[in-house]
Amino acid sequence: MAVLTVNDLCKTFGAGTARSNRVLDHISFDVRGQTFVSVVGPSGCGKSTLLNIISGVETHTSGDVSVTSDEGRPARLGYVFQDPRLLPWRTVRKNMLYVQDKDDDQARRRVSTYLDMVGLGQHGDFFPGQLSGGMQQRVGIARAFAVEPDLLIMDEPFSHLDAITARGLRAQLQDIWAQSRKTVVFVTHDVVEAVELSDRIIVLQPGGRIFEDIPIDLPRPRRQSDPAVATLQAEVLARLEKMKAITPQAATAV
């Protein structure tokens, strides 16, 4: 069953004004439960806008977006942002409880479980300012998983981190995902990362249309050293190059 349905979605910023800017142009796709979908595309093609519309932070101009939960309650969303977005005046644990439905024993247990999973079990009583950037980002990831979301959306969660930290967190994300099997929409402009993590890659082109929808059929866990992974990464990159050749705006954007 589809957890996320996007149907004929359009978004125009400043519609009806001189600076009207169409960012998403008749986008349609479904995401089935327990799959990990990446959205890649050049800078400015509307990836963050798409996520903000899905999460309800931004309104769309026309079309349909719906997230369903199979338990007959409103769907729960987890959002990992490009930056940690933690309340600086609350401890790590309080930050994670802040987005929970209720502050009860179950919520506390979930918070502890996911803090342990990202390796911060000892840091629950620290303030965000006492943690490094990478640790804060891990709190952001743990916070999103700990709400047990029907849909988890992530917007370039590793792009602000150094390469080594990012690689460690990617491996950690794969492990957590393998255990929890959440439905994920993951935005990145790093094709290598997308192939490593996803069941499917949606390629957006400048102007906000879907250029291609590529299934990634590789066994998990995937490691950089695996030749099959490297081959597919090269292939997807080649297709992106093709897109650049076709859509001239993209050539400058990536």
Added chain:
Amino acid sequence: MTDTLTRRRSTEEIARSRPAWQRRLTSDRAARLTFYVVAFLFWIALAGLFERIPGPPSVVDSLVEEFRRGEVFGNFADTFYRFGIGVALSVGVGILVGVVIGLSPMARAFLESPVLVGLSIPAIMWAFLTVMWFGFGHTSPIVTTFLTAVPFVILNVAQGVQGVSRDLRDMSSSYGVPLGRRVRELVLPAVAGYVVAGLRFAVIMGWNGVLLAEWFGGSGGAGYRARFWYDANQFAGFAAWVVLFVGVIIILDQLLLERLSRRMFRWRDATH
């Protein structure tokens, strides 16, 4: 020759290069003390020059007399009772209205003008009006304190709420955090600095208000007692009360508000 463009000095080196007496002389405490000493000397000079300005000895005499007559504590008790209620009301209402204005553009459009009107009406007007409305007693100083202070609290808090990080607000709404929790955990801590600033205004403006209302209200209190000496043409007695007013404000501000703001910003100190 080698040029060192900029050499950073360590805290240890800085400490070593300045002798203890020099450090003490340039400390904050020394600066504060210097002000009080200079102000006191200035007062003595003025009193020596002008006959109608009472000097320190006569003011101290009057102060001692007032204490001896038992006028100080009773009148201050009245004043503090009125002031306390008025300030507490203005802080409570001010935070509430400030948050609502900050969060809702409709509330802002509706309430912005009355707040501006409130800001522009001086305490002395409220003192007159409330004495006309409520007569003598506790009500008029309490209402004057409240009306004088509340617009400042509202203005400060509303300004703070509008500055709350957009990113954190988006984060909260994407997770569907309920409004009450959002106000408690995100908005109020984010505007804590503005709340303290608002509280400071409330204390100072409210103090103005309560003294003026008592001055015109004739129902006891510190302001009333100051007027008593003024009407009796006893400037030393009047000045004694002015000294008391100033002392109270300084103590309130330094002791209470300083401590409060230090408590509220503990999270910030923890990260350094």
